[in-house]
Amino acid sequence: MGNDSMVIKYWGVRGSIPAPLTNGQEKEKQCANFMDVIKRGGTSELFGNDADAPGLAEKIMQFLNNQPKSLAGTYGGDTTCLEIQARDSPLIILDAGSGIRALGNVLLGRLFSENNLNPLDSDQERKHDLHLFFSHYHWDHIQGFxxxxxxxxxxxxxxxxxxxxxxNAKTRLSDALKGQQEYPLFPVGWKAMPCKKTYKELGRIASTEIPVGKVVVKYAELDHPDRVLGYSMGIGGKKFVCATDTEHRAIEDPFLIELAKDADILYYDAQYTPEEYSGKEGPSKVRWGHSTFELAVKTALAANVDTVVLGHHEPTRSDFKVEELMENALEFRNECLRLPGNEGKALNVVMAYQGLEQRL
Ligand SMILES: [Zn+2]
Ligand SMILES: [Zn+2]
Structure with a gap:
């Protein structure tokens, strides 16, 4: 913790619309968990027979923490929101999907305990500053605000x-945000929110570097209906790149490869399986604005990225199916690493979940 340049916290990784677990899914998990416990010798074998034994709850919790998320926990139902804490810099937030609600509650705690909104910054002047970057204004990326x-x-x-x-030629950044709070959509108007608001609209010429404390933010316009911005955040030789809501064409996107060059972590839109994307399963998703784990892996390898995080999960995908997708992604990664040209390369593949934390 002490020497981290950057901490990335994922508050929402679901795509398109919030997708809370259903009663049926919850019971399916419980059932699979019970079956797993029985397979491993039953509760008395794993935890003993004394319900009053000291530390029993902790022991069970530890067991659950080690279970896959399909059995205990979930990959999460909230839409896109990432928190970036960077050393000696104001707090950065990427997108305001429904995940920003829970982040807001944590930030209220920091605010009322007189702490800096970014725990890695001690500058008193900007302790209440935050920099909120939007990939684009589709509803799942602003709805939490x-x-x-x-x-x-x-x-x-x-x-x-x-x-x-x-x-954007058709709308202003401020109007996109105001619009969702206009009568009769929401009871509190934009102006009634007392926070201080300043706006910076980012043009298509993406050579500009935006300094946020010690972080250098760069961006590139990527492929999506109405276009989307991918962001790179660099500090002290460490680099995190967010490319949510992006679609590849026939090949990896050269603009993204350039943006993500040598990044430590790339968060990538892997909403669809290759079969869903191509239309082998269900209607074709070509031009819907999202990508696949195959392109996540190919893009990460082409950009020499260390870790690719698969996110913007399809809302209809259960936690069991997310894990199936992860197995296929790992298999594909291994296949790619055996190809000529990739000798000696390595690539970590991580499935994004709500609550994931990464440190650089
Ligand atoms: Zn989205
Ligand atoms: Zn979108």
Whole structure:
């Protein structure tokens, strides 16, 4: 913890619309978990017979923590929101999907305990500053903002939000956000939120570097209906890249390869399986704006990335199916690594889940 340059926390990794677990899915998990416990010798074998034994709850919790998320826990139902804590820099948030609601609650705690919003920053001047970057304005990437608690705090704990998003001929960044709070869509209007708001619209010429404290932010316009911005965040030789809601064409996107060059971590849109994407299973998803684990792996290898994180999960995909997809992704990665030209290369593949934390 002490020497981290950057901590990335995933508050929402579901694509398109929030997808909470259903009763049926919850019971399916419980059932699979019970079966697994029985297979391993039953509860008395694993935990003993004394329900009052000291530390029993911790022991069971430890067991559950080691289970796959299909059995205990979940990959999560909230839509896109990532928190980036970088050393000696103000807090950065990527996208305001429904995941930003829970992040807001944690930030309220930091605000009211007089702490800096970014635990890795001690600068008192900007302790209430945050920089919120939008990939684009599709609803699943802005819908959480009306429920972002810190934006409602007036007075000496007022937060100072810098909004960044792509310049768009048809709408302003501020209008996209205001619009979802207009009558009759939401009871509290945009202006009634006391936070300080400043806006920066990012043009298509993506050579500009945006300094946020010690972080250098770069961006590139990527393929998606109405286009999308991918962001790279660099600090002290470490680099994180977010490419959510992006589609490849016939090959890996050269703009993304350039943006993600030598990154430590690339978060990539792997909403569809290759079969779903091509239309072998269900209607073809070509031009729907999302990609596959195959292109995640190929792009990461082409850009010399260390770790690729698969996200923007398809809302209809159960946790069991997410794990199936992960197995296929690992198999594909291994196949790719055996190809000529990839000798000696390595690539970590991580399945994104709500609550995932990565340290650089
Ligand atoms: Zn999306
Ligand atoms: Zn989108």
């Amino acid at each position: 009306p429920f972002f608690g810190p934006a409602f705090i007036p007075g000496d704990k007022k937060v100072n939000i810098h909004f960044y998003g792509k310049k």
